[in-house]
Amino acid sequence: MAAQPMTPQELLLPVKPGFIMLTLVAALLANLLPWSGWALWLVPDFVALVVLYWCIEEPRKIGFLAAWSLGLLMDIADGSLFGQHALAYSILAYAGISLHRRVQRFSLAQQILHVIPLLLFTDFVVMLVRALAGADFPGYAYFIGSFTGAALWPVLYYLLKLPQRPRPDPDRV
């Protein structure tokens, strides 16, 4: 296989822990918005997406505890089984943290190809838990959210990187 030229890595400012917190809370808020009807199927799990982003970008600054507690909050908000999202987000955090070196080296389009299976797997874990508790298969539309989530990855990547980009130097030619 021909070696591809590596994309040059940007020099970025260190991310502030407060900003990570803020984005996680914003993702939680986005999940709690009163979605209804078809939007409910289409809307991705924003919390999962943002947790995955930080696990890949800053695996040292976000831990399992954050992912797990956010999962508990989601369980309460959805009135689902206590611990199902907690379990799914922990697994997602593990996948993100152990793959972060690899995923970071890929281009955005290739990163999406990593994100899709990870989000699908998270959905699958939730489905497995519910199946064990006696629920029916909710239909294939259940997995659409993962794909829209992955489609939002570049947007997320751009937005969450914004505060880390150094201001353009006015003296630079």
Place this chain on the structure above:
Amino acid sequence: MEHTPPPLFRTGLTPLARLMIFAMLSTVLLIADARFNYLTPLRQAVGVILYPLQRIAAAPAALGKHIADFFVTHAALRQDNQRLSSHNLELAMAAQRTAALQEENTRLRGMLGMREHLTTPSVAAEILYAARDPFSRKVMINQGQLGGIEAGRPVADHVGIIGQITRVYPWLSELTLITDKGQLVPVLNVRTGQRAVMAGTGDEGRLELRFIPLTADFQTGDQLVTSGIDGTYPPGLPVAEVTRVERDTAFLFASIACKPLAAPSAGTQVLVLGPQPAQPERPEAEPAAAPAKKKKGKS
């Protein structure tokens, strides 16, 4: 044995070990919740933390509604007014008739020595959002324990029954819709007076009647109301309409699909009905020998 050199940086447990710990914790919580229902206080505590976020998230929709309300045109208002006053007239007529009927009913009931139907206090609430759980059909409403809501209360909107309160937090409660898989509502066919049990299917807008014999008289378009036999739902409230009846002699029971009358969504005003008057005590169980004999005689 090979020894790995001491790590240069202290990193704590490996990710895999951490995953194991948190997966175990989650599993314990899952089992405690699903099997034993131990976690109500914990749920309530986390619910309190989450409450401000839930309110903030519901705010844009409410604001949108306010703005839409503000821009209602004069013509629309007049039209509404006209329609409502004519409707009001109709209702007034109906109410007069109902008053007369009620009077007659009380008299007859008194004659029969039956207990009067109590009108129970109810609480008005609004649906905040639908839970994002595709495996169940639940919504959150903006009244909770502090509003006097208890688990098990039936909930109706202006059209009919929509569900039942299943969990109560201090300021919010979780309402399981009748379309949730596993929700059962005892109903009565208005046309024939036949009783049945209606079950949710987990799909929006689809309910089914269970265990109806093939020969039972059910037709498309039949109105179903609560029969009140369960002591949860008050009798006589509209629930659903029969949309399809299939009688296949290969099966023991007819397949009857229904459509719920109410279509709750975020922002819908609902009424949490009061607890139903206590049912009379169950009679003492008969001695075990008697039913066995009966069965033998039948077969």
